[in-house]
Amino acid sequence: MENPRQPEAVSPERAAYLKRIRWERIQVKGLQGSLLIALFLLWELAARQRWIDPFIMSSPLRIAATISRMFRTGNLLYHIGITCMETVAGFLLGTVIGTAVAVLLWWSPRTSRVLEPYLVVLNSLPKIALGPIFIVWIGPGVGSIITMGLAISLIVTILEVHHGLSLTDADKIKLVETFGATRAQVLQKVVLPANLPTIVNALKVNVGLSWVGVIVGEYLVSKAGLGYLTVYGGQVFQMDLVMASVMILGFLAAAMYLGVVWLERRLVPPTQQPF
Amino acid sequence: MHQQKVVEMQQIAMKYQSESGEIEAVREVSFSVYEGEFVSIVGPSGCGKSTLLSIIAGLTKPSSGQVTLLGEPVVRGARSVGYMLQKDHLFEWRTIEQNTLLGLEVRRDLTPETRAYAQELLKTYDLWAFKDSYPRELSGGMRQRAALIRTLATRPSILLLDEAFSALDYQTRLSVTEDIHDIIKQVGATAILVTHDISESIALSDRVLVLSARPAELRAVHHIDMAGLSSRQRRDHPEFRSYFNLVRKELGLNGKS
Ligand SMILES: Nc1ncnc2c1ncn2[C@@H]1O[C@H](COP(=O)(O)OP(=O)(O)OP(=O)(O)O)[C@@H](O)[C@H]1O
Ligand SMILES: [Mg+2]
Numbered sequence: 015m016e017n018p019r020q021p022e023a024v025s026p027e028r029a030a031y032l033k034r035i036r037w038e039r040i041q042v043k044g045l046q047g048s049l050l051i052a053l054f055l056l057w058e059l060a061a062r063q064r065w066i067d068p069f070i071m072s073s074p075l076r077i078a079a080t081i082s083r084m085f086r087t088g089n090l091l092y093h094i095g096i097t098c099m100e101t102v103a104g105f106l107l108g109t110v111i112g113t114a115v116a117v118l119l120w121w122s123p124r125t126s127r128v129l130e131p132y133l134v135v136l137n138s139l140p141k142i143a144l145g146p147i148f149i150v151w152i153g154p155g156v157g158s159i160i161t162m163g164l165a166i167s168l169i170v171t172i173l174e175v176h177h178g179l180s181l182t183d184a185d186k187i188k189l190v191e192t193f194g195a196t197r198a199q200v201l202q203k204v205v206l207p208a209n210l211p212t213i214v215n216a217l218k219v220n221v222g223l224s225w226v227g228v229i230v231g232e233y234l235v236s237k238a239g240l241g242y243l244t245v246y247g248g249q250v251f252q253m254d255l256v257m258a259s260v261m262i263l264g265f266l267a268a269a270m271y272l273g274v275v276w277l278e279r280r281l282v283p284p285t286q287q288p289f
Numbered sequence: 290m291h292q293q294k295v296v297e298m299q300q301i302a303m304k305y306q307s308e309s310g311e312i313e314a315v316r317e318v319s320f321s322v323y324e325g326e327f328v329s330i331v332g333p334s335g336c337g338k339s340t341l342l343s344i345i346a347g348l349t350k351p352s353s354g355q356v357t358l359l360g361e362p363v364v365r366g367a368r369s370v371g372y373m374l375q376k377d378h379l380f381e382w383r384t385i386e387q388n389t390l391l392g393l394e395v396r397r398d399l400t401p402e403t404r405a406y407a408q409e410l411l412k413t414y415d416l417w418a419f420k421d422s423y424p425r426e427l428s429g430g431m432r433q434r435a436a437l438i439r440t441l442a443t444r445p446s447i448l449l450l451d452e453a454f455s456a457l458d459y460q461t462r463l464s465v466t467e468d469i470h471d472i473i474k475q476v477g478a479t480a481i482l483v484t485h486d487i488s489e490s491i492a493l494s495d496r497v498l499v500l501s502a503r504p505a506e507l508r509a510v511h512h513i514d515m516a517g518l519s520s521r522q523r524r525d526h527p528e529f530r531s532y533f534n535l536v537r538k539e540l541g542l543n544g545k546s
Contacts, residue, residue, distance in 0.1 A: 159379040189378045193443065194366020203395060207382050212490055283382050283423075 049068030055235060072257040080254040082261070091258075096227060097239040098266060100156060104163020105224035105270075109217055110173025111164070119172070120179040120205065121197065141165045141227070145234045159231030159239070166227035167220040174219070179205055211286050214278045221274055225267050240266075295447055295479045296322040296345055301354035303340055314340045315351070315377040316504035322447075322479060325472075329482045329490035332500030333540060338483040339375060341505070342449045345481065346372045352535050358447070362402065371445025371478075373453045377436035379424035385435050386411065386420035391441040403416040407442040412439060414468070434509070441476070448473060454489070463521075466493060487540070491532045492520040499539045509539050522539060 024032075054074045060066045063075035084090035092148040117125035144165055148188060182205045190203050232241025240259045246253030303315040307397040314337040322328050326458040343349040344356060347363040347370075358370070371392075379388045389407045393399040411417045414434045433454065445459055453469070454462045467502050470493050473480050484490050484540065490497045491513055513532060515523050523529060 039317070183378075185374060185376065186378050186380070189346065189374055190395055191366055192346055192370070192372040192374070193392040194368070195395045199395055203391065204380075207380070259402070286382050 015090055019029045026036050034240050036215045066074075070253055072253045076254045077111050078257045079164050080258040090262075092265070093239050093243055094262065096156070097232070097241065097263075098241065100159045100228045100231070101224045101270070103160045104166075104218075104219050105167065107160070107164045108171055108220050108224060109165030109213075112168050112176050112216065112220075113213055115168075115172045116175035116179060117201065121201070126176065126180075133169060133173060133269060142230050145230065146166060149234060154235045155237070156237055159228055162231035163227035163233075164226040167223040167229075170223065171220060173215045175209070175213055178209045214274075214282055217277070218271065219269050222267070225263070225270075228264070271277070290482050293324040294321050295324050295326075295358070297355075297357040297480070298345070299355040299357075300339075301341070301344060301351045301356065303344065303349070304352045305338065312489050313345075313504040316506050316534060317354075318500075318505060320498060320507065320510070322481060325477055326496065327473065327480045327482070327500060328496045329484060329494040330498045330500060330504060331360050331484060331487060331490050333535065334485060336500050336501065336503045337505035338518075339451055340414065342372065342481065342483055344449075344450050346370050346449055352486045354486055356367060366441070369446045370449060371440040371443060371447070372449045373436060373440050375451045375455070376477075377424075377432045379432055379435055379439075381424055381530065384423060387426065388435055389438045389442055391438055396443060398443065403442065406444075407438065410438045411440055421502045430465055433457060433465060437472075441472070443474075446478055447465060448478050449522075450482040452483055452485070454484075455527075461501075467520050478525045484518075488524065489534055491529060491536070492523045497532075499526060499536060511534075511536065 019285055035228065052248050057071075058074045061068040081090065105110060119129065141162070145158075145162060148161045148165075152158045185198055186204050186208065195203065201244075228239075229241035229244075232239045233245050236242050236245055242255050243259040244263075247253065247259065298318060299321050301315055301318045304312075305312040305314055320328075320343065330338055330341065340349060342380065343352050345358075345363070347356070347365040347367055354517075358367055365445055379385075380391070386408070389411060390399060390404065393403050393407065403524070408420075410415075411420055414437070415436070416431060416435055419427060419431065426433070427435065427512065450469075457465055466489060482493060490530070494513060497511045497513060498507060499511070500506065501508045511532060513523075515526055515528060518526065
């Protein structure tokens with residue numbers, strides 16, 4: 015029997031099609047880049063021509079100057095480092111603890127039924143309201159900020175992952191039970207692998223949520239980090255500093271999201287990927 | 290020939306309970322299957338055939354009655370049983386070879402010898418070239434064979450086949466059933482096949498059990514007296530039509546099967 019995975023010869027129609035979509039992709043990328051450059055140019059021009067007040071609206075060159083000055087005096091990397099560390103910690107804790115709790119709830123349906131109303135209430139509670147409690151209990155430091163990042167992502171993760179686990183195809187479970195599988199084996203051989211996409215999806219949502227939690231935490235505690243810089247810049251009316259911090263934040267958040275997308279490609283086999 | 294009782298069902302009844310009500314799936318069914326025998330169960334759709342297999346495999350506890358496997362009360366996931374469910378349920382995140390090893394893994398029985406046996410089965414059933422493919426790259430018939438290999442790899446002595454061939458088109462179905470019939474006879478396994486294809490049941494089995502509509506009761510038992518013939522020879526045998534008409538009448542069907 016011939017090898018089913020041999021690449022087929024490319025027909026001229028296919029080659030033309032591939033060329034067309036490649037060209038389309040290049041054009042879209044080009045337009046995306048041009049749009050960004052155009053916006054920055056317009057902003058800079060508006061500031062120079064005094065259509066807007068650069069003291070309040072800042073401008074791309076002023077932001078660049080601020081970033082390079084902070085970079086030279088050395089404390090920019092420190093602030094970036096602190097915020098990234100807090101976010102990654104909150105994100106990992108939220109995902110790991112959330113998934114673990116979801117597995118426990120799957121393991122014991124009765125526990126899940128008992129806890130359901132509590133989870134629903136905790137989920138609808140605006141977690142930011144808990145900030146002052148964390149600060150009093152844990153102290154105004156990195157601990158409180160990470161806890162804030164964790165609090166925001168934890169409950170959603172538990173609910174999402176548990177929902178996925180409990181929807182696992184009952185017949186797939188029955189299949190491994192025909193081989194005498196224990197509950198641990200059902201979890202290991204069916205429920206977890208079948209839900210890998212759900213879990214990785216929870217990761218994607220959590221990245222965004224952890225940033226929100228950490229920045230809010232830094233607003234409240236205000237010692238170091240990009241959130242702190244934003245608040246501080248606002249208080250001393252240095253809009254260049256505020257804008258620079260927000261720019262860097264946007265860049266970091268996007269980078270981290272891409273990291274998770276990359277992880278998804280590595281972890282989830284192509285047959286289970288949604289696209 | 291028919292010495293040892295492999296399966297004994299005594300006055301099995303099954304009522305499913307749920308919040309919305311009670312469903313009586315099986316009223317009272319008793320039968321035995323002997324070593325090396327091939328028994329078919331036919332019955333109208335939804336009459337409780339899958340339920341009976343599930344009870345034999347120990348996955349569903351009957352509301353009343355006794356199930357004995359090789360002289361012992363049945364336990365969940367008994368090693369002697371190989372159960373092919375109504376669909377193939379190949380795991381899409383495993384390759385074909387990894388899928389065929391699933392049963393051995395779960396039974397903690399994956400050794401170089403058992404792996405080699407599974408690989409030999411893959412070669413015998415023309416799936417070797419696809420061992421590293423994923424299930425969605427295979428046709429329905431190939432998937433069905435992969436599921437059969439997954440079951441056979443654990444070397445069960447009792448095979449429970451639930452409409453195992455229903456996903457196949459008629460031509461593939463004929464050849465796959467023939468293959469499977471040969472394999473089962475070859476390894477000397479005892480088999481219980483659930484089907485609603487009357488000709489399939491007559492072509493394959495030593496005995497046909499006919500069930501009533503839900504709640505299932507045993508309506509008739511037919512000994513098919515064509516031992517030693519292949520399923521294709523049976524289909525051409527003059528007796529075939531008379532068995533067919535008999536069973537069809539008992540099922541209350543007229544016209545096509
Ligand atoms: N887990 C369950 N809970 C409640 N009712 C069930 C359950 N499984 C089956 N039933 C009901 O029991 C009856 C018999 O089901 P079963 O699957 O055994 O029938 P079947 O003969 O295999 O049907 P088919 O020919 O369609 O495969 C059906 O009415 C079904 O709705
Ligand atoms: Mg059925």
